[in-house]
Amino acid sequence: MKRLVALSLLLLPSPLAAQTAGPEALWNSFLAPPDDARPMVRWWWFGPAVTTHEIDREIRAMKAGGFGGFEVQPVYPLSPDSATLRNLPYLSDDFIAALRHAAQTGRAEGMRVDVTGGSGWPFGGPHIPVDQAAANVRLVRVSLAAGVGELTRPALGPGESLLSAMIGPEGVSAKADRPLAPLDVREDRVAVAPADQPREALFFIAGRTGQQVKRAAIGAEGYVLDHIDPAAVANHLRTVGDRLLEAFAGGPPPDAVFSDSLEAYGSSWTGDLPAEFRRRRGYDLIAHLPALFLDTPESAAVRYDWAETLSELVDARYLAPIDAWARSKGTRFRAQVYGFPPPTLSSNALVALPEGEGADWRSFTSTRWATSGAHLYDKPVVSSEVWTWLRSPSWAATPLDMKVEADRHFLQGVTQLVGHGWPYSPPEAGEPGWAFYAAAALNEHNPWFGVMPDVTRYLQRASFLLRQGEAANSVAIYLPIEDAFAAMRPEAASVNEAMHRRVRDALIAQVLDNGYGFDFVDAGALASRGIRHKALVLPSMERIDPAAYAAIARWVKAGGRVIAIEGLPSNAGGLRDDAGRARVQAVSRRLARSKGVVIVKEGALGPALRAAISPEVRTAAPAPALGFLHRRLADGDVYFVVNTGNVPLRTSARFAGDRGNGSWWDALHGTRRAAGRGDIAVDLAPYESRFLLFGGPARQPAAPSIAPLSAAARDWTLSIAGRPEQPLPKFGSWTADPALRHFSGTAVYRARLDLDPGDAGKCLALDFGAPAPAGAVSNQARPFAAIEAPIRDAAIVSVNGKPIGSVWAPPYRIDLSGLRVGRNAIEVAVSNTALNRLAGRARTDYRLLSARFGERFTAQDQDKIVAQPSGLLRAPTLVETGAGDCR
Template structure:
């Protein structure tokens, strides 16, 4: 039976699979939204706790995910729940593969797709990774000998658990600068057969030891040592387990996934010295003392920093070639893609992101937005702000490489458990969209069998995007919004005019530490202090769009019609900017000068001063100096200089905006209004995505760089209309917390109607008649009905059932409209805790799930008496609070169990009761 399944999967994927097909641009409906394909919908990381899954429950939850508007799932097996061990399935066992095949088949039948973690928990590792293939670290030991002395102890590691540590180098350093390689003089007994004839000598031994790190949050069958990512043989050993389990045949998995690089202390691999010699051109064995240096000595700081820069560049090459590219080639042989979180890696993030099919960033924590009414409780958030510039490393790698999809692990620890509203999700996901991300993955959804009591099985760092969440009945509101946005943000190509070089060698040239893992959580150390970051923030603020370039990317960049081309399908850039940097490779500088010679515009904020590393240092310095000496700049305008070469020009000046203006590279002045934006280029023109994260209504006319016929598209309501234009300016009304798309077409397109602007408000009609509140779904018990003369939190009734309740309450009332004469009517729900679904006169208006809780309802109204029904869902928080007060056991997992936002034992018993339901005031405003 299993063989038949394999053959079926092979046939289906040989028939349907194509890398380009998996990253298609949206097919646009005439004058409307692009057709929503499954990769445009939000996906979710799907934790299989203990792999305790069965076909019946998988069928049920996949249907629920599909109905809620999810486009796919990413299977990540993790630790299990206590007491259910007899339900566990070993990872990659025949039973596990049967569950995978069922999931893929059923998901595909529902119009969904499946990604899969190439492992369990994180990082990669498992039972088949023996010590020789496990993550490796450099261990050094220092000895001292005087003239005539012999070393009487064996040269071994003085660290527990390092019996297998392999001596890789033994180097002696004399007082007069002598360096001797003593490695050949070490006997089988590990004793050194050498004695100095004069002076005092320091001897440094270098060992390849083991980190002993094991897979974190591993699932059954996935426990074991972490992989040595730097060694190709070890990576091949790791992947062979999968290939063997799969029978070397495709499994129907769209993409294999790798989480953020969290391989702690893995500073070495046994082949490091050989690779270093080949790549850097000198023997690292001669510099073991400098490699072990703390970097605090002023007299040695420069040479130590240079050596460690070369060491870090070698780490980068090993990780890129032996792991990232190797893993991607393996996945392609199985007709699947790779999706990788490169951040945290000890390498050039741009190249590591660029080596996979779908680069993935992540946001951890929450951002501050001055949106009116947006809740941000200090006790419920982590002191971490997601940085849009960090997210642009992933999107830049995709844009410059011609890749369509850029994903994100989204909402990790956005708030404390059970307190995350859709309103809080919305601006965070919009900030990702503005950074170029267009393929959202929720973090996440825990698979929970149907017989598990509420709240079901839960992951410790999740926003609980699952059917047990009391918000779930209205999750389609958020999901559909994301799908509409991504249908456009995956269309065409990104439209970024600037390419900015990332000076990685300035980052690597640091005497402190060894391997440098560039983490999302450490941007204040390696990113924020740099001139590169400050320039990016400045250019973004004044209305420029850009991507980042690495040295490797520039090597293959060409110039076509004075535009920079980074790949066959990549974005064409108008200029290359080199931020202020201390160090640059002569080869990179010469390539940049060559791009200018072939017609490009190049801007140096300042000229680089030196070359990185120690390899052939003086010769490379001469090369750099010679190249710089050819740049005979002349004053061009106040504040900057220029050098004409071939068909192009190189500019030098700190005021980048002035130089861009001089070259007629325009900024988007729409940012002066307080709006943020990103653009996409399509065959008929361009899309603008406009976001108002300010505290004010923005009602203004905008000048757009792209000229043409403008259509407004509202991704929250799907309403489309032709914009009003005057003297090439487009009128926009956009409330605090709202977003709009503008489609600018070169030729007119037929739309249903003109956009209705809300210009002349009349007195609002207060919906202050009696409301009947009826509870329909939720627990622990349905509260009794309430009759409300004034809207209030349903927890204010004093009824214990209402205070403990998480679920759905339905409000019903009536109101009168004397005459339906206004051009539009806007329903304002006031304060909603937390999401609402509205019907007027029996017709559904839609889900009003975020700030501002408003909707245009003119088409639903009738003169005279009208009925209104509002279904409101609240947070899970009050019910969890009640369970912890009553000491009802609901969290009992292996490994980390369940923790709060500060990684302490979770206990909601001291929480305040969260407001719930519709508190209003509710009104309808006519606009004439």
């Protein structure tokens, strides 16, 4: 691929960002990690109808919740203008003043401040004329009956042109042996020689998709830009990018400017594509346009050349220029580098901050695409869009749901979370206020927001520790991008979308279930960076880039191991690349004779890997729910270990890098204990996670044993919803009381606990009970906690009037080691979600909003707004957790 030379110029030395000050310094940083590891939120400005007072209040609420920053994204309005609410047109002076105020307040509060480089997504708006709008190439078929000698040329819209026209037999398809004849189409009416048989005229048109910016703010409506038109990109940077940065004049620039995924559906062309194609590929694309739409013998090769040209242009004309523009402005380009038109994995090298999305850690995702690019190109911070569809509808998500999905992003290598999201909501909106049409609503209007600082502290600790050292994945999986290029069609010009079919879940499962971490790799990375992994998996594939294949051959000669599925590649891809094809075939012949290469069926990949290299994690029994991520420090190894299932996970495992002094670090509670060596016990509650570190001292206490005590909290009372405190006859959902069915808020449970002198000094905890599984584990792409929790949905516990912590995730237990001998007062403040309140009212009527601004969104899953169980569902018990485990 011709991009390889350009990419190699961008590479930086590979720093080992490991701790050198010793394990105790790392532990102290883990307990109180730096602010830049805090999760961020995407801050939706609806309308935008914002005021400086509310901006200040919400920024301070974000900070109080433990978020480290925000990304301002102006989107569609949620209210017409009124006497007390005014939508500020996007990029107007009032809007820029509001953005300036948000930046100043954010900086004053020590927050990171990002801004989306447009309104909604993808980039575009009213400044994009039709001849800079997202472009496509399309085929229009016109039937011609037998004996007819004239037809009408299809109409063209503004910014469109006719590329070529041909005529052939009726229903001409890819496999037709009869050649197509050219048509002279200089006039609207086209004369043709009559024929005895029906025929079909094919018109190839350089058109416009007509796609409008999705979820646009007031004043931001318009065409999506052509991502591979330099004039369109320059126009957007000048009109929108430079204007946004005026809000930061006189102060620090934004920390990053963000580009969402390239969802320019149907984009497949640009005005000078024929000229660029000829320059890069060496022949005339116009003469071969039928091969893009029909399955001719040359189609795969022509499509390959066309798709590779598109990909090179999106790198050179969109990603690289915007990154350079951002650097020239003193900021950084954060981008989701995938979509339509088709970037490749190595395109992540072109942006300062790659970002992904997708929580399915056992499938191909754009998250793993981004983190793999970050690993390959030495970018220690890689973010992900998280909670995009969490527990839809909005307001249904719980703190545990947040953890469940975040952990699956961490398992893929993410080190920075950008949460979806924080809806701006003015006082006029009431409670719980505005929410995005999809995605979790994570602001302080959530009744359970009181535990958010503990949720974000967990996420901050995990993000911090996952930035240390370097990725230690043993296996690389080659992405068959070349085959995707060869199969690409104009209506779906995307690489990452095609990978779901070409890197199957069954292949990934065999890598993970046999104890290996992995990265994806592609031609650009292998040819320019080589291979750092111990084994390379080649999925079933026909084509491969010759330079990348030569790098693989050199690696195998030096001792690398390749496991090829079904066979080795036989083609290089392009129509005129006979020399490349010959090189690929020669390499395949050599590799087929190498002891470092084995060819297996997909179902035999796991045993082949184990025969080639040692696993990173070897469990005593199969445990598909056990997820892990391995990183190597300068003086040890660290594993992030997660039970992704909804039942307890108990096994033992051997870990690569075991130096005999393993230590479990708990990011949720800020505790550590000895893990032992060799066959290490892994005992995790549903959705529980821990870090396992090797290389430090082994002074921590051993694992606790849980034992019930005769002492108990008793005389429970309940105060809720303004009612006087009452004795609690039994535990259960407060929704059982019809008067409380639609109450969203906090209930306070109180009890007394009498501690005997003989129990003083023991490690005691209040245990709320084990969760029960609630059906199958949720869809991996939209995960949530599939359990019946004993607390719905989060609790803050106080002892003798002093808050001691929160409980919102398994194991539902909190340390009570601070009890005093004699009487103690226990208080458990339990909060639910906002769904119960919403279930008791009519759905929002957007009729007048849509009449004023058009229908810009559809609220998702409104039928799922039903009251949920709430409160303490079981009686808590007092347990002893074993000597030495007191926190």
